[in-house]
Amino acid sequence: MLTSAFPTVDLCHKPTPLERLDNLSGDFQTNIWIKRDDCTGLAFGGNKTRQLEYYIGHAKSLGADTLLTTGAIQSNQVRMTVAAARKMDMEVEVQLEHRVDRDQVEYHESGNPFLVKLMGAKIHYYAAGEDEDGADQVLFERAEVLKSEGRKPYVIALSNAGSPYGALGYVEAAEEILLQLKTIKIIPARFVLPTGSASTHAGLLLGLRASGCNIPVDGICVRRDRQRQQQRVLTKIQSAAKLMNCEIDIRLDDILCDDRFLAPGYGILNAPALAAIKLMAKREGILLDPTYSGKAFAALIDCIENGNYGMEDHLVFLHTGGAPSLFGYPELVAE
Numbered sequence: 001m002l003t004s005a006f007p008t009v010d011l012c013h014k015p016t017p018l019e020r021l022d023n024l025s026g027d028f029q030t031n032i033w034i035k036r037d038d039c040t041g042l043a044f045g046g047n048k049t050r051q052l053e054y055y056i057g058h059a060k061s062l063g064a065d066t067l068l069t070t071g072a073i074q075s076n077q078v079r080m081t082v083a084a085a086r087k088m089d090m091e092v093e094v095q096l097e098h099r100v101d102r103d104q105v106e107y108h109e110s111g112n113p114f115l116v117k118l119m120g121a122k123i124h125y126y127a128a129g130e131d132e133d134g135a136d137q138v139l140f141e142r143a144e145v146l147k148s149e150g151r152k153p154y155v156i157a158l159s160n161a162g163s164p165y166g167a168l169g170y171v172e173a174a175e176e177i178l179l180q181l182k183t184i185k186i187i188p189a190r191f192v193l194p195t196g197s198a199s200t201h202a203g204l205l206l207g208l209r210a211s212g213c214n215i216p217v218d219g220i221c222v223r224r225d226r227q228r229q230q231q232r233v234l235t236k237i238q239s240a241a242k243l244m245n246c247e248i249d250i251r252l253d254d255i256l257c258d259d260r261f262l263a264p265g266y267g268i269l270n271a272p273a274l275a276a277i278k279l280m281a282k283r284e285g286i287l288l289d290p291t292y293s294g295k296a297f298a299a300l301i302d303c304i305e306n307g308n309y310g311m312e313d314h315l316v317f318l319h320t321g322g323a324p325s326l327f328g329y330p331e332l333v334a335e
């Protein structure tokens with residue numbers, strides 16, 4: 001395994017299933033596969049479980065006893081960090097940012113923030129809007145206070161200056177997927193996934209390319225425009241490759257980012273995502289989310305509708321989870 005030199009903790013149900021979506025494949029007359037990383041375990045699952053195995057492995061190797069992280073009110077990262085801390089018997093403090101302009105009480109009280117409270121994390125609030133560096137800065141300041149009190153904090157920062165340990169979880173996932181594809185004997189035309197902090201996209205791309213696989217990976221932007229996201233993924237790949245001592249050269253033109261499904265912005269539902277969420281729920285009984293997987297699946301549908309895919313083709317959607325946040329968007333079922 002490419003990442004076997006790194007310490008990890010055991011949080012994830014692996015391998016997650018790689019399944020064919022039979023109903024939607026029939027509807028669209030092509031083969032749509034779904035990698036069920038919404039089923040990674042740990043308090044409703046999602047992509048962060050794989051990342052946390054490496055973050056916490058690193059944290060434990062440094063003797064840390066407390067995790068800190070930051071995210072939007074409906075952050076899955078925050079929910080899963082709290083769950084992982086609980087499983088590892090660690091203390092945990094989280095910061096919820098006012099990143100998305102939504103007043104609905106459900107957004108602030110249901111879904112992820114509800115679960116975070118249920119698992120008993122200490123919660124701080126960050127009142128400024130979209131401000132990644134500012135939010136991280138406050139987290140590091142809080143870590144200093146904890147240190148002065150004798151605790152050993154470990155910060156999982158979200159800005160790109162943050163460590164690349166999370167990406168290692170998806171380098172490992174790439175190897176897992178390649179093995180599954182070999183077993184079922186298919187070579188997909190492309191992978192599609194949401195791309196945000198970039199750990200998932202960077203890790204998967206690095207893992208595939210380092211394993212000699214050149215299948216395109218479409219990253220669907222959920223937080224920033226295409227150019228900025230591409231650069232971010234590149235930086236993350238470079239820092240993860242350096243950490244792994246891996247000499248691979250991944251160029252900017254191999255980092256595919258599509259921002260057509262981002263508007264009006266992070267955490268705000270749009271018509272294609274709404275349609276994609278409903279379609280997946282009604283045709284497959286699988287739950288997507290408004291911020292990440294809904295937008296990414298909308299892009300996959302667009303790709304099929306505008307591409308030249310037929311019954312001999314295979315597309316793989318990486319379902320990164322996020323369904324708890326559905327409860328923060330009651331308009332999804334408004335008539």
Ligand SMILES: Cc1ncc(COP(=O)(O)O)c(C=O)c1O
Binds near residue numbers: 075201289322
């Ligand atoms: C459900 C879900 N999907 C995708 C992503 C994006 O993953 P990454 O931050 O590794 O780019 C996130 C990040 O929070 C997420 O919660």
